[in-house]
Amino acid sequence: MDGAARDIFVISDLHIGDGGARDNFDSGKKTPQLRAFLDHVGSEGGELFVLGDFFELWQMNLSLLLVKRRALLDQLAALRLVYVPGNHDIDLAHFIDTDFLHHPFFACMRAPFVRELGGRRFRFCHGHETDPFNAGDDPGFGRMLSIFAGVFEDQNGSPLLTSGESVEDVLEQFGDSMLTIWKRSLATVHRSQGETKEVRPTSELTPAQNPDRLGEHVVGVRAELDKGEYDVTVLGHTHKPGRIGDWYFNSGSWTGPRNSFLRISPDGHVRYLEWKDGRAIEREMPVVLPEAGPGRAPAAPKNPVTAAFSAARTLFPKPTRPERSRWVLIAQGVLALSVGAGVLTISVGQGSSAGWRLLVSAFAAYALLDGALSLLGASREPTVRRLLSLVRGVASLLLGLVVLRRGHMVEVFVILVGIWAFISGALRVAASVVLKGMVESRWLFAVGAGSMLASLVLLSLPASAVLLKFALAGYLCYYGGGELLAGIFGQRVPRTASFRPAA
Numbered sequence: 427m428d429g430a431a432r433d434i435f436v437i438s439d440l441h442i443g444d445g446g447a448r449d450n451f452d453s454g455k456k457t458p459q460l461r462a463f464l465d466h467v468g469s470e471g472g473e474l475f476v477l478g479d480f481f482e483l484w485q486m487n488l489s490l491l492l493v494k495r496r497a498l499l500d501q502l503a504a505l506r507l508v509y510v511p512g513n514h515d516i517d518l519a520h521f522i523d524t525d526f527l528h529h530p531f532f533a534c535m536r537a538p539f540v541r542e543l544g545g546r547r548f549r550f551c552h553g554h555e556t557d558p559f560n561a562g563d564d565p566g567f568g569r570m571l572s573i574f575a576g577v578f579e580d581q582n583g584s585p586l587l588t589s590g591e592s593v594e595d596v597l598e599q600f601g602d603s604m605l606t607i608w609k610r611s612l613a614t615v616h617r618s619q620g621e622t623k624e625v626r627p628t629s630e631l632t633p634a635q636n637p638d639r640l641g642e643h644v645v646g647v648r649a650e651l652d653k654g655e656y657d658v659t660v661l662g663h664t665h666k667p668g669r670i671g672d673w674y675f676n677s678g679s680w681t682g683p684r685n686s687f688l689r690i691s692p693d694g695h696v697r698y699l700e701w702k703d704g705r706a707i708e709r710e711m712p713v714v715l716p717e718a719g720p721g722r723a724p725a726a727p728k729n730p731v732t733a734a735f736s737a738a739r740t741l742f743p744k745p746t747r748p749e750r751s752r753w754v755l756i757a758q759g760v761l762a763l764s765v766g767a768g769v770l771t772i773s774v775g776q777g778s779s780a781g782w783r784l785l786v787s788a789f790a791a792y793a794l795l796d797g798a799l800s801l802l803g804a805s806r807e808p809t810v811r812r813l814l815s816l817v818r819g820v821a822s823l824l825l826g827l828v829v830l831r832r833g834h835m836v837e838v839f840v841i842l843v844g845i846w847a848f849i850s851g852a853l854r855v856a857a858s859v860v861l862k863g864m865v866e867s868r869w870l871f872a873v874g875a876g877s878m879l880a881s882l883v884l885l886s887l888p889a890s891a892v893l894l895k896f897a898l899a900g901y902l903c904y905y906g907g908g909e910l911l912a913g914i915f916g917q918r919v920p921r922t923a924s925f926r927p928a929a
Contacts, residue, residue: 431692432506434543435467438477438552438662439679441514442498444491448576450482450585450681457498459685463701464501472689474505477662477677478512478552484569485576488517492529503530510536512552512663513560520563540656544694547656553663553676556646560663571597591740600737607731640664644715647674660688660696667698668712676714754803756913758796762906765792769899774891782891786839789898790829793846797822811857818853821846836891844885847901851877873908880904 440460443449451457467474481491492499502509509531511519521527522535538551554560560568575597579585585593647659651673660675667678667686675696678686685701698711765788772788774781800819804812825846833839854874880901887893 433470433472433692434475434688434690435470435472436475436477436550436660436677436688436690437463437680437686438512438677439479439665439681440476441479441482441679441681442491442495443482443486444494446486446580447583448482448485448579448585453585454681456680456685459701459704460680461498461501462704463685463687463706464505466701466706468505472506474502474507475550475660476502476507476509477550477660478510478554479514479662480509480512481515481518483515483517484572485579499529499531503534507531507534508536508539508550509534510538510550510552513554513557516554516563543690543692546658546694548658548660548690548694549651549656550660553643553647553661556650557643557663587740596737596740600734603731603734603737607734640666641715644670644674658694660690664714666712666714668714669696669698670714674714752913754799754913755909758799759906759908759910759913761792761795761799762902762909764906765789766899766902766906769895769902772895774895782836783834785891785895785898786829786833789839789843790826790833792902793822793826793829797824797826814853814857818850821849821853836894840884840887840894843898844881847877847881847884851875851879851881870908870912873905873912876908877901877905 440451440456442451445452464474481488483491511522518527518532518535519537521532522537538549538555540547540549542548575585575593578597579593582593587593587596643664647661651657651659658673658675660677662677662679664676665679665681667676667684667688669675675688677688678684680686687699687701687706689697689699689706691697696711697708699706699708701707768788769785772781772785774785797819800815800822804815804819825842829839829842833842851874854870854877856874858871858874884894884897884901887897
């Protein structure tokens with residue numbers, strides 16, 4: 427009967443997305459498992475409490491996500507459901523008790539609430555409410571980190587790296603290290619000025635992003651409970667399921683290898699289960715932190731520089747099968763950047779003919795080396811790609827030779843460089859079309875289009891050695907940086923992600 431007491435099923439932190447490259451939930455093929463779990467809840471006649479971060483709105487377009495997940499929302503709305511938004515779906519919180527969202531799922535949204543079970547008052551919330559750095563509606567460093575992670579996940583083709591680690595976890599390590607270095611530098615400055623300021627960069631992340639913050643999160647939860655308005659807290663937020671004593675119960679997350687949930691009987695008994703292979707399996711309730719000390723001792727500080735380098739190596743691993751064209755792009759990029767930076771050091775002011783000859787010779791040497799690298803990269807390539815590299819290589823070699831013979835006049839040099847920049851850019855654009863569908867092609871298109879625009883700028887410049895020096899340096903640095911990025915990201919094909927086995 428509707429009035430009968432029912433078991434409560436508690437889930438949180440699914441971080442459901444729109445099914446794209448950034449969707450951690452969908453990359454683990456979790457949707458069929460979730461829908462089977464919802465069928466199980468319905469067959470058991472239970473209530474379902476979704477305690478926040480159900481949607482991943484830090485990285486997703488809200489309207490696209492909801493349209494893509496319409497079938498799931500319909501299934502959820504058919505259950506006895508309560509949905510409490512968390513910090514990753516906080517954008518929905520202000521719709522509670524309004525008629526802006528007409529799907530029946532959103533009629534089930536509620537703010538954190540208390541229900542009496544077995545003579546004790548249980549408070550159901552997401553958990554960010556007692557986290558001082560995530561309690562508000564405004565984006566913090568954690569949210570900005572997720573945005574950067576989303577961009578990298580798009581390029582990577584998956585939210586997981588080949589190492590099995592998530593992009594966001596590795597970026598968190600890198601960002602945390604950079605933030606630590608920055609704030610320690612600021613603290614040094616403040617100390618030199620006689621000021622004292624606390625440096626805690628990791629407190630700007632969520633406990634899920636930085637597990638070292640778990641202790642202070644629990645302290646916040648305990649402080650709220652000690653006000654006496656309720657006896658037990660049931661929440662998520664940290665992605666770490668389990669209990670502390672008989673007053674803290676965490677439902678965990680569905681974004682990793684386990685699909686954890688809690689089942690609470692009408693008498694207030696809390697059980698921990700996992701949904702696996704189409705059925706609910708009861709497990710021993712993990713202990714989140716020892717009851718004696720909710721705030722654990724801080725971990726030994728890590729060297730931020732070492733941590734940053736480690737994260738960078740994980741994000742950009744050495745290729746297992748390096749391709750010659752990729753390394754040629756990297757070499758050409760480094761060469762252009764080096765020459766561009768070197769050009770800035772050459773004095774070509776009025777009366778400095780030696781400086782102008784040095785600048786011309788430097789560019790001619792660059793063109794010859796760049797052409798040689800293009801010819802080297804042309805070997806062992808597919809026909810069309812080899813042809814493009816051969817044409818570019820020959821054009822660069824010819825340019826270098828002509829510049830050495832005729833390029834000492836400013837007017838002639840500008841025309842030669844401008845024509846070469848246009849031809850080289852057009853060939854890069856053509857290569858990006860040939861390589862369509864690869865990450866490398868996007869960078870090559872940007873390099874080529876920029877080079878063609880730069881050629882028009884160079885050809886329109888007045889005959890001024892000083893002005894040409896800075897224009898040439900800027901062009902070479904842009905061109906080299908683009909080639910370097912094309913080489914780094916080149917040949918990266920989207921891969922199917924898989925979760926690491928549980929420890």
